[in-house]
Amino acid sequence: MTQLHPPTVPRALRQALIETGPIGSTTRQLSVRLAQPESELDGLLEQLARHGAVVRIGRGLWLLSAYAHLDAREDFHAPEDYVERFSRECGVVLGRYEGPITFADNSNSPVHRWWPYVQGYSAEFVAGVLEDEELRRGSTVLDPFAGSGTTLVEARRAGHRAWGTELLPPAALAARVKTHFELSGRRLQSAAREILRHAARRASAPPPFLRETSRQFIPRTLRQLTRLRDALPPPGGPQSDAVRLSFGRVLIPVSRLRRSPCLGYGRPDANQYRDPFAEFSRAIDDMVEDLEALGEVRAHWGPPSQVWEQDARTLTLPPGSVDLAVTSPPYVNGMDYVNNYKLDLAWLGYAHGYPDLRRLRESLVACDNLGRAAVRPHLGTEDVADSWLREILRQIRSNVDRKQSYRRDDAHGVVKRYFLDLRPVLAAVYRALRPGGRFRLVVGDSLLAGTYVPGDLLTARLGTEVGFRIDTVDVARRRWSGQRRSFPLRETIVTLQRPAAAS
Ligand SMILES: C[S@@+](CC[C@H](N)C(=O)[O-])C[C@H]1O[C@@H](n2cnc3c(N)ncnc32)[C@H](O)[C@@H]1O
Structure with missing residues (x-):
């Protein structure tokens, strides 16, 4: 039989979907909420989706179509809004970097292939940075989030002294082995x-x-x-x-x-x-x-490298002892x-057991799986210096409060703790760098609870809080959000500089 009118979204279902707004709900969550069998709801949602009343995103989250296009919402700040605001407020226009950036480029490279680290970056990128900086041989290069040692290998190979901190023991092991030529x-x-x-x-x-x-x-x-x-x-x-x-x-x-x-x-x-x-x-x-x-x-070769299995937040190096720092921290969420x-x-x-894994997770820069107790002290949204971050934390909190059953109701606390974790690392690198020295960071942005978080631009702003000047911000590549496959995110190279005159 031909259907003359497109089906309408039943009231209770509409209400449930309005409440979860841009985050969306799984069929199971809706079934619990509406006390209706999952199989029945699935059929209904599929039918509604065919008529464009609802859409399915990510790993099976249902949204009213009014929420599907984040950009169309008044309370949504899109990446372009932040880029424009960044150039206005921080005086830096985003540029482009065209070279290789991901670890995939290292898979067949000598030494780097000894331990493929998906989260690592490209050796060619690091080699390019070392060349651009025109460092004299024997300079000191630091990577506070050394990972598998990409920066350290390239720095040592180029004749420099390479120092790094890394807390994840297998990554620190890789960095040690790869720099022991x-x-x-x-x-x-x-x-x-x-x-x-x-x-x-x-x-x-x-x-x-x-x-x-x-x-x-x-x-x-x-x-x-x-x-x-x-x-x-x-x-x-x-x-x-x-x-x-x-x-x-x-x-x-x-x-x-x-x-x-x-x-x-x-x-x-x-x-x-x-x-x-x-x-x-x-x-x-x-x-x-x-x-x-x-x-x-x-x-x-440069002199033997140092890989300290240590928390980058507690790094203390002699002031002015580092000529260049290059790193990629974990990304927000x-x-x-x-x-x-x-x-x-x-x-x-x-x-040797799950408690060991939990302890290690708590000592690393905050990620989305961090235990609730470690996030609890960071639930306030107003006590952060950066006005952008304050707005973002408020927005995440309000989206999550509306939804009620989001994966974690303290998601804004995780984001806050993430930036609290980064700050002492930026400050430690600032102190260790010689005046005029640069800190290059490869950073990503993210989409979280229906809120766009410009992790790269926030990191650059955080840099200015500890004394850095923002030198350049170059977009290196596009990536896709895990929450919404269709939402383009980016990976960016943020270059901070310690001003030449003492400050
Ligand atoms: C994006 S990866 C760096 C990858 C590296 N650039 C490479 O090419 O192998 C970020 C690293 O930071 C480390 N990390 C996270 N929190 C840390 C902390 N507080 N102190 C030291 N390292 C930390 C993680 O274990 C991870 O290896």
């Missing part, structure tokens, strides 16, 4: 052979504490992995670090998981056996090959590094 490839190769011989003779043993281990690996892989793990040397020393890192590198490739960029299931070849021993050998071969190639340019690297943390013995 003195390692002997030949000795590493024979140590790896010895490990494989021992592993082959060992009995399999219990896996680490992670609840989902048996879902993460097929049984044969799991047995082989425990043998290999138990044949590794204890931590300590560059060679032990190198083989342990190579073990860490095989964990995801032999599992049923993938990082895209968050750790999750859904690998098409999930049940196929991949031999951990063979993967480990390949990882070692890559290292040996790169170490040998590195040896040929030995004369150009971004990655839960602990969850994403829980396999590495557990299998490499950095965490």
